[in-house]
Amino acid sequence: MSRAIIPSPYRPSAAGTAGLLLIAVMVIIHMCVLRPLMTPSNNSADDIWRSWMQHHNTTGNLPSRDHPSHLKHDQQYVSFLPHSGLQNQRIALINAAVIAKALNRTLLLPELNLGKATYWRPSHDLEYLVANCPSNNSISTKCSEYRRYVPMPVDSIFDLAPFEHLGIQSIQRDDMHTENLDKQFGIKTIYRIHDPSRYSYQILDRDDVSATRQFDSRLLLEDIMDRPEQLILFGSLFGSNRLGLSDPELNSARHYLRHEMGLSHPDVLKQTNVILSQLGAIPERSDANEQQVSITDGSFTSVHMRQGDGVFRKQASNTRTAIRRALEHPHDDDDKDQQQETDQFMEETVERLQRLPSRKDVLEACVELQSMEHLHARLRLIYMATDSRRPQAQLADLYAEFVCLFTLHDFPEVTQAIADPLLLPLVDAEVASHADYFIPTPKSTFSGYISQRNHKLHSTETILSSLPPSSSTTITTTSTSL
Numbered sequence: 001m002s003r004a005i006i007p008s009p010y011r012p013s014a015a016g017t018a019g020l021l022l023i024a025v026m027v028i029i030h031m032c033v034l035r036p037l038m039t040p041s042n043n044s045a046d047d048i049w050r051s052w053m054q055h056h057n058t059t060g061n062l063p064s065r066d067h068p069s070h071l072k073h074d075q076q077y078v079s080f081l082p083h084s085g086l087q088n089q090r091i092a093l094i095n096a097a098v099i100a101k102a103l104n105r106t107l108l109l110p111e112l113n114l115g116k117a118t119y120w121r122p123s124h125d126l127e128y129l130v131a132n133c134p135s136n137n138s139i140s141t142k143c144s145e146y147r148r149y150v151p152m153p154v155d156s157i158f159d160l161a162p163f164e165h166l167g168i169q170s171i172q173r174d175d176m177h178t179e180n181l182d183k184q185f186g187i188k189t190i191y192r193i194h195d196p197s198r199y200s201y202q203i204l205d206r207d208d209v210s211a212t213r214q215f216d217s218r219l220l221l222e223d224i225m226d227r228p229e230q231l232i233l234f235g236s237l238f239g240s241n242r243l244g245l246s247d248p249e250l251n252s253a254r255h256y257l258r259h260e261m262g263l264s265h266p267d268v269l270k271q272t273n274v275i276l277s278q279l280g281a282i283p284e285r286s287d288a289n290e291q292q293v294s295i296t297d298g299s300f301t302s303v304h305m306r307q308g309d310g311v312f313r314k315q316a317s318n319t320r321t322a323i324r325r326a327l328e329h330p331h332d333d334d335d336k337d338q339q340q341e342t343d344q345f346m347e348e349t350v351e352r353l354q355r356l357p358s359r360k361d362v363l364e365a366c367v368e369l370q371s372m373e374h375l376h377a378r379l380r381l382i383y384m385a386t387d388s389r390r391p392q393a394q395l396a397d398l399y400a401e402f403v404c405l406f407t408l409h410d411f412p413e414v415t416q417a418i419a420d421p422l423l424l425p426l427v428d429a430e431v432a433s434h435a436d437y438f439i440p441t442p443k444s445t446f447s448g449y450i451s452q453r454n455h456k457l458h459s460t461e462t463i464l465s466s467l468p469p470s471s472s473t474t475i476t477t478t479s480t481s482l
Helices: 014-038 041-055 086-103 123-132 141-146 161-165 178-185 248-260 266-278 310-314 316-327 336-354 359-369 396-401 412-417 421-433 445-458
Strands: 077-079 106-109 170-172 189-193 201-204 217-220 231-234 301-305 382-386 437-439 477-481
Touching: 077 086, 086 106, 086 231, 086 248, 086 445, 123 141, 161 248, 248 445, 266 412, 266 421, 301 316, 301 421, 301 445, 310 316, 316 396, 316 437, 336 359, 382 421, 421 445, 437 445
Parallel strands: 077 106, 077 231, 106 170, 189 231, 201 217, 301 382, 301 437
Antiparallel strands: 189 477
């Protein structure tokens, strides 16, 4: 006969009681002091959201972020789950917009992350992470990479006027919790397209389009065209070749969005113009409220030097060498006497510039030099966008060779005027995109964005796209009701 052993009540000793009190005090300190410090993104996100609401002419008390939306309950939507850095999210956003156009659905805009980049995750996990982790003050392992995640409305970052030009309807989600979709948008049914691997599927507009080997499977738009669910929810839509398109109108729409969808944040645009004016550009106009500033081009070369993380850190030396070679233009068109005069003037001018007391003096002198003919490469005006925190120390060799090279760090009045440091890379990108000539970091989507915008700003081509509403895969999908 077995006997149950009942543990006797625990009576702590005096030392044990003191230990329990110490633990309690430590927990209180963590909850009240340490935990808020470890999650700085939450306050930043709330501040940015309030700023966005105020920028959109909201008067009186700001509404709650879970306010109900008065929409048609028969409206159909398409959406996706964001991940990775901001420019990768922009790629996914453009892909989603093209899909929304092709399916004649409203694009339900997710909040984009302006903070530290996050990794791709399978759609089931990603749906949970983007909904729960940004507002989760815990330090759980599951949410660890979201401690510096800053969700923001899309049009507080990017200009969505190109959507309107293409007839793409969009509406912003107030949060990423699936259970709130019914309350906010009347969405009761969802058709999920799962992606268990990073490149689970490529989306094709026709069955005879050849799929890229990079993807595990193919998904035809016609297979989801008539889905009855109110929302078609994709996981990841990242990837420049995620859409395999043969329809010239769809291709035109994607091309148009890639080049036209630029930044929209008023502080970013205003401070960009401050830098451009010092680089020799003259602002065309400034609105009375100083919120919208017309940006003009300057006569300078721009470079993007990414070296701070991942594969870019490993390739930093090669990238620097490639950038240096691209900046060193030989004077093959000059005769020998002209080349000697140019070299002599360059050496004398470099010495003179290096003796100037401040970077501001150097900049002013460099701008004046740009009007000269046969200017040596070492004297060309260069703006370098970079993720280096100490560029003059970490990239000293480039500074020494190209004395008219400047970075955002050389404009302290701009870095001090930008209240949120998360916006500084956007200023970097916007300034670099206005150069006469741009040198990218290979395989960087940040460089890709600058290249697209640079091409748009200097192209005389007019892109017109008017896409009318358009009409066997192994993709795993689910249909659910909320």
